Amino acid sequence: MLGKSGPGDDVREPIRVVQWGLGTMGSGMARLVLAKPGLALVGAISRRSELAGRDLGDVLGVGRRLRVSVTDEPETVLDAARVDVVMLASTSWARDQMPDLRTAIGAGVNCVSIAEEMADVEAQSPELAAEIDALAKASGVSVLGTGVNPGFVLDLLVVTLTAGCHSVERVEASRVNDLSPYGQAVMASQGVGLTPEAFRAGVADGSIVGHVGFPESIHMISEAIGLGVNRVEETREPIISSVRRETPHVTVEPGMVAGCEHVGVGFRDELEVVRLVHPQQIHPQAEGQDTGDYIHVHGEPEVDVAIRPEIAGGQATMGIAVNVIPHLVAASPGLKRMIDLPVPAALMGESAYVRRT
Amino acid sequence: MLGKSGPGDDVREPIRVVQWGLGTMGSGMARLVLAKPGLALVGAISRRSELAGRDLGDVLGVGRRLRVSVTDEPETVLDAARVDVVMLASTSWARDQMPDLRTAIGAGVNCVSIAEEMADVEAQSPELAAEIDALAKASGVSVLGTGVNPGFVLDLLVVTLTAGCHSVERVEASRVNDLSPYGQAVMASQGVGLTPEAFRAGVADGSIVGHVGFPESIHMISEAIGLGVNRVEETREPIISSVRRETPHVTVEPGMVAGCEHVGVGFRDELEVVRLVHPQQIHPQAEGQDTGDYIHVHGEPEVDVAIRPEIAGGQATMGIAVNVIPHLVAASPGLKRMIDLPVPAALMGESAYVRRT
Numbered sequence: 001m002l003g004k005s006g007p008g009d010d011v012r013e014p015i016r017v018v019q020w021g022l023g024t025m026g027s028g029m030a031r032l033v034l035a036k037p038g039l040a041l042v043g044a045i046s047r048r049s050e051l052a053g054r055d056l057g058d059v060l061g062v063g064r065r066l067r068v069s070v071t072d073e074p075e076t077v078l079d080a081a082r083v084d085v086v087m088l089a090s091t092s093w094a095r096d097q098m099p100d101l102r103t104a105i106g107a108g109v110n111c112v113s114i115a116e117e118m119a120d121v122e123a124q125s126p127e128l129a130a131e132i133d134a135l136a137k138a139s140g141v142s143v144l145g146t147g148v149n150p151g152f153v154l155d156l157l158v159v160t161l162t163a164g165c166h167s168v169e170r171v172e173a174s175r176v177n178d179l180s181p182y183g184q185a186v187m188a189s190q191g192v193g194l195t196p197e198a199f200r201a202g203v204a205d206g207s208i209v210g211h212v213g214f215p216e217s218i219h220m221i222s223e224a225i226g227l228g229v230n231r232v233e234e235t236r237e238p239i240i241s242s243v244r245r246e247t248p249h250v251t252v253e254p255g256m257v258a259g260c261e262h263v264g265v266g267f268r269d270e271l272e273v274v275r276l277v278h279p280q281q282i283h284p285q286a287e288g289q290d291t292g293d294y295i296h297v298h299g300e301p302e303v304d305v306a307i308r309p310e311i312a313g314g315q316a317t318m319g320i321a322v323n324v325i326p327h328l329v330a331a332s333p334g335l336k337r338m339i340d341l342p343v344p345a346a347l348m349g350e351s352a353y354v355r356r357t
Numbered sequence: 358m359l360g361k362s363g364p365g366d367d368v369r370e371p372i373r374v375v376q377w378g379l380g381t382m383g384s385g386m387a388r389l390v391l392a393k394p395g396l397a398l399v400g401a402i403s404r405r406s407e408l409a410g411r412d413l414g415d416v417l418g419v420g421r422r423l424r425v426s427v428t429d430e431p432e433t434v435l436d437a438a439r440v441d442v443v444m445l446a447s448t449s450w451a452r453d454q455m456p457d458l459r460t461a462i463g464a465g466v467n468c469v470s471i472a473e474e475m476a477d478v479e480a481q482s483p484e485l486a487a488e489i490d491a492l493a494k495a496s497g498v499s500v501l502g503t504g505v506n507p508g509f510v511l512d513l514l515v516v517t518l519t520a521g522c523h524s525v526e527r528v529e530a531s532r533v534n535d536l537s538p539y540g541q542a543v544m545a546s547q548g549v550g551l552t553p554e555a556f557r558a559g560v561a562d563g564s565i566v567g568h569v570g571f572p573e574s575i576h577m578i579s580e581a582i583g584l585g586v587n588r589v590e591e592t593r594e595p596i597i598s599s600v601r602r603e604t605p606h607v608t609v610e611p612g613m614v615a616g617c618e619h620v621g622v623g624f625r626d627e628l629e630v631v632r633l634v635h636p637q638q639i640h641p642q643a644e645g646q647d648t649g650d651y652i653h654v655h656g657e658p659e660v661d662v663a664i665r666p667e668i669a670g671g672q673a674t675m676g677i678a679v680n681v682i683p684h685l686v687a688a689s690p691g692l693k694r695m696i697d698l699p700v701p702a703a704l705m706g707e708s709a710y711v712r713r714t
Contacts, residue, residue: 342699
């Protein structure tokens with residue numbers, strides 16, 4: 001592994017990356033790696049047996065053969081002598097990520113995962129966090145969970161905006177997006193098109209998930225700033241439309257559910273110190289709500305930020321996962337969070353090379 | 358020096374800080390250190406001989422004695438066995454900072470400087486950057502220049518906002534502030550109240566400075582993202598008021614100068630890739646301009662950010678200089694920029710302790 005090069009080394013070989021998981025996100029990450037001169041895509045893993053043996057260029061639809069075959073046998077490509085980083089895009093859950101993580105870490109390869117719960121494993125699973133950290137240190141590799149959210153907008157960016165604050169009383173952030181471009185699976189997971197009663201039943205039986213990642217974002221903010229959060233509460237409420245809203249997949253009549261208002265609140269004892277709000281719905285503009293990311297730091301000084309429209313979700317998740325690679329390769333071994341590394345930057349020109357020196 | 362504690366250590370002693378320079382900024386930084394449980398203010402240095410020997414609590418006006426005397430002999434307090442970090446607040450210029458830096462680094466003490474040119478010394482003085490880096494590594498300490506700008510709004514925050522970008526074509530950022538609260542010295546340095554002719558003469562003879570830090574911010578952005586900037590151009594133009602504007606220190610009649618529009622542009626060969634705009638004037642609202650920080654990343658995806666009002670300048674410079682301390686203490690030895698460290702966060706509760714572990 002070339003990974004842990006010291007300061008002063010000027011290693012000009014590209015960082016060698018394997019993509020594990022070739023769904024929408026994983027395929028997008030792989031295509032982005034191909035576009036970066038400082039990165040080399042040297043392997044791809046998919047559990048979908050129909051992809052095994054096919055050329056990755058063909059699977060990704062990039063219009064050329066890459067002379068890299070997709071495999072369903074991770075051990076055949078994960079080898080510290082030939083791979084620096086593996087990017088995992090196969091689950092949202094830390095526990096489900098563990099078998100693949102153990103394989104990759106055991107092979108001596110640095111890991112980036114876009115599983116939401118991996119953004120701060122300690123938030124909900126301290127025992128898994130300890131296991132990953134110990135395995136990573138034993139193998140001399142770094143492990144990071146990231147993505148647009150958790151991993152960036154509602155945590156790292158919030159923390160960054162407190163950089164100049166003398167004190168922070170509490171932080172509030174909301175992310176307003178538009179689900180209209182998405183298909184039936186997303187509509188179902190957010191309860192779009194249901195009656196309010198059916199929505200509440202869906203929340204109760206777990207079929208309406210809302211956003212995955214509030215405990216992770218809140219824990220990360222609290223740890224970074226020192227807000228002492230010791231309790232997180234989440235609520236999922238129906239966004240009941242007062243107008244007709246329509247997409248190719250769903251029609252919402254007045255009185256029906258246009259989406260899910262998911263709120264996560266972090267308390268220090270009885271005091272609210274973090275409030276994260278993520279209403280996900282179709283056509284928020286239909287009732288005058290602009291999509292955007294809004295962050296307010298209540299402190300000294302106050303900081304009030306609006307990003308309009310919101311930072312594009314899926315696209316930014318792919319981008320962040322790839323853009324962190326040089327920092328991950330340079331990091332000390334262990335389990336990392338975004339608040340533990342220098343901020344990622346878009347990798348233009350030769351910047352991926354530059355970071356390695 | 359307790360500084361370079363490894364992961365796993367759980368050192369619960371506060372980080373010991375010396376303040377060097379007790380002007381408005383330095384005094385504010387010292388007061389902020391006093392407010393943080395994880396930091397201990399163990400010394401203060403001032404070249405103003407009338408302060409030497411006085412109790413620091415008295416000089417800072419905090420209403421209690423601190424049993425720390427101000428000294429004008431740096432060698433008497435800078436001692437690696439008793440000091441972790443010194444905060445330098447005495448100049449804007451890297452070259453003028455060098456003698457004090459050599460003293461502090463030689464004593465084995467980590468250094469934070471708010472000298473604007475220290476934010477990225479390599480931008481204008483690669484030979485000084487190399488000297489500082491070599492000295493710091495020889496002494497096993499870290500050296501960082503920071504502040505609200507350069508150091509945060511027009512560089513680190515711009516870079517952070519590209520974290521999810523697949524590509525960046527160019528970035529633009531502007532910081533619109535209101536000089537009305539400031540006194541005669543600031544009015545003079547920005548040309549407020551002059552005729553346009555007198556303003557241009559002041560730019561020509563160097564008495565109208567505008568903002569210090571564009572080459573540093575542009576270099577930092579270019580290095581982080583890989584934009585390949587190889588030329589920086591700066592312009593300082595008079596903001597000619599069309600209405601009457603007035604402060605206790607100056608009156609600007611229509612046709613006179615309300616401030617200085619300072620622009621820094623970074624080019625890669627002939628292509629503009631970074632544009633930073635910092636109009637500094639009294640009462641911008643008089644002509645409908647809101648104060649604020651505005652950042653636009655032209656890339657894939659686009660990112661468009663507004664922070665209103667602007668992040669409070671002096672206050673945030675003090676805040677950032679103090680909030681970076683735990684990251685600086687944990688950093689590897691050498692000359693650092695803000696893009697090389699994890700983002701600083703407001704230090705509430707026990708977060709300064711937490712970062713040391």
